[in-house]
Amino acid sequence: MGLLIDGKWQDQWYDTDASGGHFKREESGFRNWVTKDGSVGPTGTGGFKAEPNRYHLYVSLACPWAHRTIIYRKLKGLEDMISLSIVNPYMGDHGWTFAEGAGVIADPISHANYAYEIYTRAKSDYTGRVTVPILWDKKTNTIVSNESSEIIRMFNSAFDEVGALPGDFIPSELLAEIDEINTFVYSAVNNGVYKSGFATTQAAYEEAVNALFDALDVLEKRLENQRYLVGNTITEADWRLFTTLVRFDAVYVGHFKCNLRRIVDYPNLWGYLRDLYQVPGIAETVNMDHIKVHYYTSHANINPTGIVPIGPYLDFNTPHNREQLS
Numbered sequence: 001m002g003l004l005i006d007g008k009w010q011d012q013w014y015d016t017d018a019s020g021g022h023f024k025r026e027e028s029g030f031r032n033w034v035t036k037d038g039s040v041g042p043t044g045t046g047g048f049k050a051e052p053n054r055y056h057l058y059v060s061l062a063c064p065w066a067h068r069t070i071i072y073r074k075l076k077g078l079e080d081m082i083s084l085s086i087v088n089p090y091m092g093d094h095g096w097t098f099a100e101g102a103g104v105i106a107d108p109i110s111h112a113n114y115a116y117e118i119y120t121r122a123k124s125d126y127t128g129r130v131t132v133p134i135l136w137d138k139k140t141n142t143i144v145s146n147e148s149s150e151i152i153r154m155f156n157s158a159f160d161e162v163g164a165l166p167g168d169f170i171p172s173e174l175l176a177e178i179d180e181i182n183t184f185v186y187s188a189v190n191n192g193v194y195k196s197g198f199a200t201t202q203a204a205y206e207e208a209v210n211a212l213f214d215a216l217d218v219l220e221k222r223l224e225n226q227r228y229l230v231g232n233t234i235t236e237a238d239w240r241l242f243t244t245l246v247r248f249d250a251v252y253v254g255h256f257k258c259n260l261r262r263i264v265d266y267p268n269l270w271g272y273l274r275d276l277y278q279v280p281g282i283a284e285t286v287n288m289d290h291i292k293v294h295y296y297t298s299h300a301n302i303n304p305t306g307i308v309p310i311g312p313y314l315d316f317n318t319p320h321n322r323e324q325l326s
């Protein structure tokens, strides 16, 4: 675990001293947008037109943020036009690497050994954390974006006129509600598990865990009479919640000490999680080995032995019976 300072790799853990033991997530550094015609997006600079075979996506199969982009690449039929690399699940002194291993796909663009080399290739004096996902432009040799929430909005529609599959996960009439629930889910759940697991004081940990389970109670209630989070169709809000829920019982309960309850203990959330998992194409985006190996071996201050628990038994394929809600 580390970061780049003026383009030089420094091996250091998150600094929680300045924030009373609270984990504070850094803002993403590259915020450009791929658009249909290359015009400038909501942030950053223009010039990134949606073209087949122009972009490359770097992900970790372990990472819930990167997982969002893998899901969209799959559902929008972008696999043949956006190439993919997968980092090794172990993130050690050099951060993410392309060291050989099951499921790893090396970097065919920059031939990098370490993900930080991709950042310094884009900006030689880059300062900041080296995170995945990374969307790379093969034409101008730079990083378009390293912000998953924005990459999925690009994938949602930018490639629609060059062969993407139909499907809009942010219909305009639902957008305000999607944004509202995303904000709630991001803070308490997506980032909430990290705030719990990376807290370095008892108070910071308890604050995060209590907020997390209060939020799960709210979501459990919301999913009692409706199949999905917003309206009766799958939206972006669901995919953003899904990537945290699917890791929850295997990793966050134990490794991040989010253990008031498991997802299997919530009838509606558990059914909802299985419902989303059973959407065609989704199961193959979930790699439990990468997920468990990454968390349990990469955070030596949390799990010094690096032992990866063999459980729990989880069957995401059992019938969910939630069709009746739609």
Ligand SMILES: N[C@@H](CCC(=O)N[C@@H](CS)C(=O)NCC(=O)O)C(=O)O
Pocket (backbone or CB within 6 Å): 001, 002, 027, 028, 060, 062, 063, 064, 065, 066, 095, 129, 130, 131, 132, 133, 146, 147, 148, 149
């Ligand atoms: N805001 C970013 C966060 C991405 C992120 O934090 N990814 C983690 C993996 S789950 C990472 O690469 N962490 C490396 C680090 O913080 O050094 C996004 O949503 O894309």
